[in-house]
Amino acid sequence: MNVRFDQPLGESQPDNPSRREALKLGGLVVAFLWLGGGAKVLGRAAAQGPVAAGDAAFAPNAFIRVGTDGAVHLVMPSIEMGQGAYSGQATLLAEEMDLGLDQVVVEHAPANRKLYANPLLGEQATGGSTTIRFCWTTLRQAGAAARALLVGAAAAKWKVDPAQCTVARGVIRHEASGRSLGYGEVANAAAQLPVPDKVQEKDAAQFALIGKPLRRVDTAGKVDGSLQFGIDLRVPDMKVATVKACPTFGGKLVAVDDSRARQVPGFVAVLKIDNAVAAVGEHFWAAKQALDALDITWDHGPNAQYSTEQLFKDLAEASKHGTPIPGKAVGNVDGVKGKALEATYQLPLLAHATMEPQNAIVHVRPDGCDIWTGTQVPARCVDVAAKLTGLKPESIVVHNQYMGGGFGRRLFEDPVEQAVAFARQVSYPLKMVWTREEDIAHDRYRPAYYDRIAATLGDDGKPVAWTHRIASGSVLATFAPGAMGKNGMDSDAIECAADVPYEFPNMKVEWVRHDMPEGVHLGWWRGVGPVHNVFVVESFMDELAHAAGKDPLVYRREQLQKNPRALGVLNLAAEKAGWGKGSLPARVGRGVAVAAPFGSYLCVIVEAEVSPQGEVKLRRAVAAVDCGIAVNPNTVAAQVQGGLIFGWTAALYNGITIKHGAVEQHNFNDYRMMRINETPALEVHLVDSKEAPGGIGETGTVMAFPALFNALFAATGVRLRSYPIDRAALVQGPDALKAVITQATDRAAAAKEGMA
Amino acid sequence: MIVLNINGESRSVDVPDDMPLLWVLRDVIGLTGTKFGCGIAQCGACTVHLDGAAVRSCVLPVAAVGTKAVTTIEGVGASAVGKKVQQAWLDIEVVQCGYCQSGQIMSAAALLAATPEPSDAEIDVAMSGNICRCGTYVRIREAIRQVATGQKVAPQTLPNEAPNQAAATGQVLSFVRVEGVA
Numbered sequence: 001m002n003v004r005f006d007q008p009l010g011e012s013q014p015d016n017p018s019r020r021e022a023l024k025l026g027g028l029v030v031a032f033l034w035l036g037g038g039a040k041v042l043g044r045a046a047a048q049g050p051v052a053a054g055d056a057a058f059a060p061n062a063f064i065r066v067g068t069d070g071a072v073h074l075v076m077p078s079i080e081m082g083q084g085a086y087s088g089q090a091t092l093l094a095e096e097m098d099l100g101l102d103q104v105v106v107e108h109a110p111a112n113r114k115l116y117a118n119p120l121l122g123e124q125a126t127g128g129s130t131t132i133r134f135c136w137t138t139l140r141q142a143g144a145a146a147r148a149l150l151v152g153a154a155a156a157k158w159k160v161d162p163a164q165c166t167v168a169r170g171v172i173r174h175e176a177s178g179r180s181l182g183y184g185e186v187a188n189a190a191a192q193l194p195v196p197d198k199v200q201e202k203d204a205a206q207f208a209l210i211g212k213p214l215r216r217v218d219t220a221g222k223v224d225g226s227l228q229f230g231i232d233l234r235v236p237d238m239k240v241a242t243v244k245a246c247p248t249f250g251g252k253l254v255a256v257d258d259s260r261a262r263q264v265p266g267f268v269a270v271l272k273i274d275n276a277v278a279a280v281g282e283h284f285w286a287a288k289q290a291l292d293a294l295d296i297t298w299d300h301g302p303n304a305q306y307s308t309e310q311l312f313k314d315l316a317e318a319s320k321h322g323t324p325i326p327g328k329a330v331g332n333v334d335g336v337k338g339k340a341l342e343a344t345y346q347l348p349l350l351a352h353a354t355m356e357p358q359n360a361i362v363h364v365r366p367d368g369c370d371i372w373t374g375t376q377v378p379a380r381c382v383d384v385a386a387k388l389t390g391l392k393p394e395s396i397v398v399h400n401q402y403m404g405g406g407f408g409r410r411l412f413e414d415p416v417e418q419a420v421a422f423a424r425q426v427s428y429p430l431k432m433v434w435t436r437e438e439d440i441a442h443d444r445y446r447p448a449y450y451d452r453i454a455a456t457l458g459d460d461g462k463p464v465a466w467t468h469r470i471a472s473g474s475v476l477a478t479f480a481p482g483a484m485g486k487n488g489m490d491s492d493a494i495e496c497a498a499d500v501p502y503e504f505p506n507m508k509v510e511w512v513r514h515d516m517p518e519g520v521h522l523g524w525w526r527g528v529g530p531v532h533n534v535f536v537v538e539s540f541m542d543e544l545a546h547a548a549g550k551d552p553l554v555y556r557r558e559q560l561q562k563n564p565r566a567l568g569v570l571n572l573a574a575e576k577a578g579w580g581k582g583s584l585p586a587r588v589g590r591g592v593a594v595a596a597p598f599g600s601y602l603c604v605i606v607e608a609e610v611s612p613q614g615e616v617k618l619r620r621a622v623a624a625v626d627c628g629i630a631v632n633p634n635t636v637a638a639q640v641q642g643g644l645i646f647g648w649t650a651a652l653y654n655g656i657t658i659k660h661g662a663v664e665q666h667n668f669n670d671y672r673m674m675r676i677n678e679t680p681a682l683e684v685h686l687v688d689s690k691e692a693p694g695g696i697g698e699t700g701t702v703m704a705f706p707a708l709f710n711a712l713f714a715a716t717g718v719r720l721r722s723y724p725i726d727r728a729a730l731v732q733g734p735d736a737l738k739a740v741i742t743q744a745t746d747r748a749a750a751a752k753e754g755m756a
Numbered sequence: 757m758i759v760l761n762i763n764g765e766s767r768s769v770d771v772p773d774d775m776p777l778l779w780v781l782r783d784v785i786g787l788t789g790t791k792f793g794c795g796i797a798q799c800g801a802c803t804v805h806l807d808g809a810a811v812r813s814c815v816l817p818v819a820a821v822g823t824k825a826v827t828t829i830e831g832v833g834a835s836a837v838g839k840k841v842q843q844a845w846l847d848i849e850v851v852q853c854g855y856c857q858s859g860q861i862m863s864a865a866a867l868l869a870a871t872p873e874p875s876d877a878e879i880d881v882a883m884s885g886n887i888c889r890c891g892t893y894v895r896i897r898e899a900i901r902q903v904a905t906g907q908k909v910a911p912q913t914l915p916n917e918a919p920n921q922a923a924a925t926g927q928v929l930s931f932v933r934v935e936g937v938a
Contacts, residue, residue: 225829285783355888
């Protein structure tokens with residue numbers, strides 16, 4: 001097993017070069033890495049070869065299968081959930097193999113940690129904006145090795161020097177003799193050659209695919225309805241279930257009266273587990289009608305009085321009286337003289353609300369189990385099914401599927417666990433589909449945070465002391481307890497708080513752990529640790545700039561002089577946005593934020609308008625991005641655009657609240673999403689860079705919050721330190737709301753007159 | 757039995773009158789391109805055409821369809837407008853996860869069929885019933901403008917069949933997408 005989650009943030013190997021290297025990458029890496037050499041482990045396992053090779057003639061490693069017909073199948077270690085991962089991975093492999101992207105067939109990897117573990121996460125998982133960062137080496141090596149073997153086989157057949165051979169679109173040529181062979185024609189011969197230890201990858205100047213806005217490999221089937229997501233699959237003899245778990249976290253099922261449900265046409269069965277009930281029908285509609293007709297008695301359990309108010313009271317208490325764990329200490333923050341400022345930030349629980357509701361088809365048989373689902377953690381789905389059914393892991397097959405959004409939700413296999421628990425009670429394949437209401441009520445929520453932050457400004461206005469105490473629950477503690485630091489630190493909780501782009505002479509960052517009550521589950525959410533910390537850090541930097549009487553962008557620029565890449569994106573965004581140029585109307589403001597999450601550098605400037613009544617309108621946004629080499633610049637731009645909207649959605653509307661131990665939101669009516677009419681003009685500018693790729697999928701979301709809130713401050717002078725945005729706090733004055741009422745009255749009166 | 761006209765074909769289904777069209781399409785007929793997102797007409801993932809008008813099939817009882825022609829994402833490409841919309845979606849690379857895009861394309865095709873040159877405000881109104889969690893709204897606007905104007909209004913993807921020759925060295929990677937600039 002290559003599972004690395006049981007190895008803590010390693011004091012044991014302080015000088016391990018791989019660890020140092022990976023630490024520089026940022027993001028979830030710090031949380032999960034503990035590999036010292038994980039890439040090597042993966043490489044070795046992969047080189048052992050064709051566990052998943054099937055009938056392919058040539059399978060030099062876990063990722064590449066070449067048939068004698070020339071078909072090239074690429075097995076993707078990271079799953080596609082919209083972020084363009086398949087296209088990015090295929091591009092890296094195709095680049096080194098000199099193939100066109102249209103010539104490759106992409107496949108989901110089977111559950112197999114040995115072959116497909118992500119070395120940056122130490123697990124077969126897609127997350128933490130790590131795919132391109134780890135594949136940049138792993139897959140280019142795999143592709144280069146495959147090409148070397150195929151070319152070597154052709155050269156041997158022709159008895160020529162392989163260096164004299166060229167490849168274009170999978171055809172090997174020896175120009176001098178005019179001979180050529182397709183990959184398929186030498187696949188059998190190539191399979192007999194020893195896999196080389198190390199092959200030189202292409203130089204950037206030779207890139208034919210990397211850096212071009214190639215069309216994604218997965219989108220054609222997404223515009224005509226032909227591509228199937230997990231929820232679309234139908235297997236023979238399956239029945240469809242929909243579920244209701246106890247709305248109160250940690251509650252239990254007591255009794256179910258199904259007499260009314262049995263009258264529903266298409267009703268099949270009612271299934272029970274300790275905290276949930278499933279209605280099974282011939283189709284979803286029958287199942288849903290039957291579920292709604294059940295009379296269910298719940299034991300609401302120990303959290304029946306739990307509430308959001310209690311949660312924040314507990315977090316504030318923990319922050320004041322809990323035991324802080326040191327995250328970063330530079331100099332001494334005590335006794336520093338100057339202008340002192342402090343603030344408290346509070347961030348809500350958040351749901352993922354993937355467009356495709358949670359679902360899985362599970363068929364449990366005496367001799368094995370098949371699971372069809374879209375998951376970011378296929379090997380964990382096998383684990384949980386094995387545990388529940390008692391079947392051997394090797395008899396459990398996960399058929400991974402395209403996902404209608406992940407955002408971290410499908411890093412948690414609880415829906416699969418639940419589906420297995422129901423499916424093992426029946427002989428037929430059971431397709432379980434959650435309603436949207438179930439999806440909102442039983443998510444793995446982004447943690448709530450309570451941050452106390454303080455700074456002391458020197459005579460020049462720059463911070464000479466910076467203190468940041470974070471109080472929160474821990475995702476890592478349940479997701480990968482073995483990866484917690486020996487001192488109890490959750491490195492995700494302080495990511496981008498301990499490592500800010502600025503240099504402060506005295507700095508103290510610490511974390512206080514506060515566990516949620518039993519049954520309230522926390523999860524990774526797009527942007528993970530940085531999405532919380534960058535909001536607090538960049539909002540507070542804005543507060544400091546204003547306290548120092550400086551332009552917030554100029555203030556940041558002064559303190560980024562030793563950080564050229566951060567400075568680069570700041571200056572680029574300022575130029576493109578026309579920062580400081582022209583004048584803005586009343587109650588329109590611009591906000592800036594800069595950060596370096598996931599190994600990339602971003603600066604985002606938002607221009608927002610606030611109506612006298614406190615309604616917020618985004619007018620324009622400019623993002624400058626330095627993510628190193630952009631494997632597909634079109635996808636990078638798309639991820640930043642979409643990531644920003646994902647973040648602004650939460651800023652504008654979202655916050656999961658709990659009353660009587662249950663979530664108060666239900667569906668998109670009360671857990672709102674930003675819509676097209678609220679979307680601002682949006683520019684993304686990429687810095688031309690030769691650095692190795694950084695992560696990109698979560699970066700826009702991280703930047704969205706502080707850039708918007710700083711714009712709201714610039715527009716109104718009101719500093720908001722929590723979300724969703726409190727419109728009441730942004731109302732211009734007592735007369736503003738009256739104005740709306742008067743206008744409405746006038747319109748009503750006018751309408752009446754018009755009719756008369 | 758209820759008889760439906762779906763993508764030009766007659767289909768007979770034995771289902772309750774109050775069953776929403778969405779589930780008839782997905783679970784009875786097997787046309788799974790039309791998606792379930794919310795079940796309460798809030799997200800638009802289930803959008804289909806009824807005699808050319810965009811409707812939310814998750815709240816439309818199948819018995820209310822009557823003789824009206826139902827068009828789904830699987831059939832929309834048969835119309836000239838539908839085909840152009842699908843192509844623009846690929847050329848601009850609107851799609852991310854793709855789950856909402858069936859509904860987005862159906863709403864866009866209905867808009868463009870009725871209003872071949874919609875204003876930005878008309879685009880916003882027609883498309884505001886469709887949620888995209890991946891946040892592809894900027895490109896949805898661009899793709900609709902591209903169909904309406906016949907002009908390339910945003911950076912285009914390169915078809916993957918392009919011969920893979922190395923670009924000249926020092927290729928500029930800067931990729932700028934400016935909203936609203938043709």
